[in-house]
Amino acid sequence: MRLQIAKKMRINEAKQYVADKLGLTIEEICDVVTMSEVREDRGFGLGNFEPNAEANIGMEAKFRIAEALDIKINSVERFKERAGLK
Numbered sequence: 329m330r331l332q333i334a335k336k337m338r339i340n341e342a343k344q345y346v347a348d349k350l351g352l353t354i355e356e357i358c359d360v361v362t363m364s365e366v367r368e369d370r371g372f373g374l375g376n377f378e379p380n381a382e383a384n385i386g387m388e389a390k391f392r393i394a395e396a397l398d399i400k401i402n403s404v405e406r407f408k409e410r411a412g413l414k
Contacts, residue, residue: 334399349397370396 331342347354350370356362367374373389387407394401408414 330399330401331397346397372396 329342331337331345332339335342335345337345343354343357346352347357350357350366352362352366356366364374366372371389371392373386387404390401390404393399394404405414
């Protein structure tokens with residue numbers, strides 16, 4: 329949805345963009361099991377899980393997603409600004 333709004337893409341274009349950026353197929357990004365593994369491997373955080381010491385959650389996960397998909401996420405941009413990283 330973020331790509332649909334930020335980059336004015338239609339749903340199929342947004343899915344293809346994400347698939348290309350992650351090196352996956354559209355079928356793979358629509359598969360819950362595959363995406364859970366991808367999210368865990370790449371440190372994107374997981375939607376439904378019990379937090380543990382190795383889990384990437386919150387801002388860390390958002391930073392990784394923004395970088396991997398080459399998109400701007402407002403909370404990441406504000407964090408960078410306030411932390412003097414920009």
